[in-house]
Amino acid sequence: PMQNEDFTWHNVSQQNSDQLGILHLATHANFNPTVPQDSFIRLAGDEQIPFNSIREMPLPIELLVLSACQTALEGNAHEAELGFGGLAVQTGVKSALASLWSVDDVGTFALMSAFYGYLNGNESENPIIKAEALRQAQIAMLDNQVRVEDGYLYYSETQNPFALPESFQRYLERSGNPSLNVSHPYYWAGFTMIG
Numbered sequence: 542p543m544q545n546e547d548f549t550w551h552n553v554s555q556q557n558s559d560q561l562g563i564l565h566l567a568t569h570a571n572f573n574p575t576v577p578q579d580s581f582i583r584l585a586g587d588e589q590i591p592f593n594s595i596r597e598m599p600l601p602i603e604l605l606v607l608s609a610c611q612t613a614l615e616g617n618a619h620e621a622e623l624g625f626g627g628l629a630v631q632t633g634v635k636s637a638l639a640s641l642w643s644v645d646d647v648g649t650f651a652l653m654s655a656f657y658g659y660l661n662g663n664e665s666e667n668p669i670i671k672a673e674a675l676r677q678a679q680i681a682m683l684d685n686q687v688r689v690e691d692g693y694l695y696y697s698e699t700q701n702p703f704a705l706p707e708s709f710q711r712y713l714e715r716s717g718n719p720s721l722n723v724s725h726p727y728y729w730a731g732f733t734m735i736g
Contacts, residue, residue: 546585550594553584562601567608567653582607604671605629607639608649630736636671637735647689647709647721648728652678655687655696662697672734682729689713689721 569583581589607626626639638656640649655678660671681687681696688695692710693702704710713719723729 549585549588550590563604563606564602565606565608565653567606567649570607602629602634603636605634605637606653607637608653626733626735635736638671638675638732639735640731641733642731644731645728647705647712648723649732650705650709651687651689651694651696651723652682652729652732654694655681658697658700675732675734679729679732682723683726685722685724687723689723690719692719 566582571581571583573579578591581591583589605626607629626637629637656674659677659681660674678687686696689705690702692705692713694705695702705713710719713721721728
């Protein structure tokens with residue numbers, strides 16, 4: 542995985558594979574439905590991928606996860622329908638998981654952890670479709686089975702909790718509470734599966 546300063550468009554475009562895979566972009570984005578060409582996804586060093594560059598994604602992608610704000614907003618222009626996620630599906634990505642509004646970083650981290658747990662955890666016994674994995678993760682958050690307590694993420698009864706990344710722990714400490722109730726729809730309902 543590319544992180545921090547390695548996460549540039551040049552490095553993404555240099556990836557080479559013939560196999561379908563998952564591309565997870567956990568970053569910031571800005572979708573402008575009125576002027577789609579002004580929309581972008583932010584990479585390292587404040588580099589921005591313009592909206593139209595999503596069409597140039599170099600890898601065969603089964604699932605594009607746009608773990609950023611407002612990546613599935615609908616626009617006024619035909620080519621902007623369903624935002625970045627819709628454009629990605631139009632250009633050959635099989636499915637895109639994208640957000641409908643500005644999302645909370647810690648809540649998104651919790652949702653994505655549960656989503657991948659459901660997506661990967663059931664493959665050996667019963668293959669699970671991506672939309673069902675998202676639904677199960679959202680229900681688990683609603684039912685408080687996915688929790689952020691004392692700087693740890695709990696999302697599975699069979700898996701030990703794990704410490705949140707330091708940046709999230711600092712964020713929670715600044716808020717005065719190392720726990721976050723992520724059962725509210727604000728933390729999980731903003732994501733939708735496209736395609």
